[in-house]
Amino acid sequence: MEGKIIRGVGGFFFIRPIDGGEEVPCRARGIFKKQGITPMVGDWVEWSLLEDRTGVVEKIKPRSNWFIRPPIANVDTLLVVMSFHKPRYNLLILDRLLVMAEKGDAGAKILMNKVDLATQEDIDSIRAIYENTYPCFLVNGLTGEGLEEIKASLKGSSAALVGPSGVGKSTLLNDLLPGASASVGEISTKTERGKHTTRHVEIFSIQEDTDLFDTPGFTSFDTVGEESRELASCYPEMIKWSSQCRFHNCQHLNEPGCKVREAMEEGWLPRSRYESYRQQMDELMTKERNKYS
Numbered sequence: 001m002e003g004k005i006i007r008g009v010g011g012f013f014f015i016r017p018i019d020g021g022e023e024v025p026c027r028a029r030g031i032f033k034k035q036g037i038t039p040m041v042g043d044w045v046e047w048s049l050l051e052d053r054t055g056v057v058e059k060i061k062p063r064s065n066w067f068i069r070p071p072i073a074n075v076d077t078l079l080v081v082m083s084f085h086k087p088r089y090n091l092l093i094l095d096r097l098l099v100m101a102e103k104g105d106a107g108a109k110i111l112m113n114k115v116d117l118a119t120q121e122d123i124d125s126i127r128a129i130y131e132n133t134y135p136c137f138l139v140n141g142l143t144g145e146g147l148e149e150i151k152a153s154l155k156g157s158s159a160a161l162v163g164p165s166g167v168g169k170s171t172l173l174n175d176l177l178p179g180a181s182a183s184v185g186e187i188s189t190k191t192e193r194g195k196h197t198t199r200h201v202e203i204f205s206i207q208e209d210t211d212l213f214d215t216p217g218f219t220s221f222d223t224v225g226e227e228s229r230e231l232a233s234c235y236p237e238m239i240k241w242s243s244q245c246r247f248h249n250c251q252h253l254n255e256p257g258c259k260v261r262e263a264m265e266e267g268w269l270p271r272s273r274y275e276s277y278r279q280q281m282d283e284l285m286t287k288e289r290n291k292y293s
């Protein structure tokens with residue numbers, strides 16, 4: 001039988017059978033562990049039913065893509081969620097998540113939530129940075145405002161809500177699927193951060209053929225996976241400048257004749273995007289130095 005893993009808790013993977021019907025708790029065959037493979041939420045699998053009504057995952061189908069943090073597979077679009085306040089958005093984390101989408105060959109949409117707490121200045125500055133590069137939506141989790149268009153655009157695909165704790169991912173899921181009853185947490189009054197309310201990745205079917213992953217938030221974020229020489233290609237708006245740099249292997253740091261830096265200085269490329277690129281480059285190059293020395 002075939003199905004999709006829609007959550008994993010306590011050693012069980014819950015599978016939604018492809019032909020409908022109740023979800024089935026399954027264990028993974030021991031062979032996966034020996035091969036160092038862990039089934040992931042989002043995996044399409046073959047499974048068989050045991051007498052006690054639990055199942056066994058027999059085979060994992062090839063993934064179209066997958067991510068480590070959060071651990072999710074077969075995702076067409078990352079819905080990168082940030083809030084205007086409580087917690088205040090962090091452009092470096094936002095850019096890291098956009099890089100993650102590019103690296104994983106997923107589309108990305110930016111959902112700026114808690115628009116009720118935004119000033120016009122906040123809205124304008126986010127727009128100025130991203131509007132030419134990524135679809136950017138202003139949403140309100142408390143009222144559901146701004147979600148209709150997003151919902152329509154997701155039809156027939158699978159998308160994941162990702163972003164820091166407390167930005168409102170589970171709230172937005174509940175708006176998109178009344179009845180999902182995903183737990184929603186408070187914001188710490190002291191730190192204005194979320195409290196890690198969502199603990200596990202879980203898939204919800206929000207309309208026909210449309211899966212939405214709710215994922216746990218995080219407070220810190222490390223550069224993962226990518227290599228320094230690939231980073232620039234994960235900034236779509238840099239590509240047209242980088243092809244004009246004097247050196248074909250320009251890393252857009254301090255090289256003479258760097259058109260990317262020039263574009264930033266002349267205001268064509270948002271400064272914050274260039275700065276988050278540099279920050280990640282520093283981290284990746286330090287990592288690579290440590291690895292090869």
Ligand SMILES: Nc1nc2c(ncn2[C@@H]2O[C@H](COP(=O)(O)OP(=O)(O)OP(=O)(O)O)[C@@H](O)[C@H]2O)c(=O)[nH]1
Nearest residue numbers: 114141166167168169170171184185196197198217
């Ligand atoms: N003012 C305001 N508050 C919101 C909005 N959307 C969500 N919230 C609140 O933000 C808090 C955190 O929401 P959650 O949905 O739990 O956030 P989360 O991103 O799922 O957090 P984790 O599960 O910890 O990763 C809750 O108190 C929500 O009521 C909004 O548009 N405006």
Ligand SMILES: [Mg+2]
Nearest residue numbers: 169170197198
């Ligand atoms: Mg949550």
Ligand SMILES: [Zn+2]
Nearest residue numbers: 245250252258
């Ligand atoms: Zn350059």
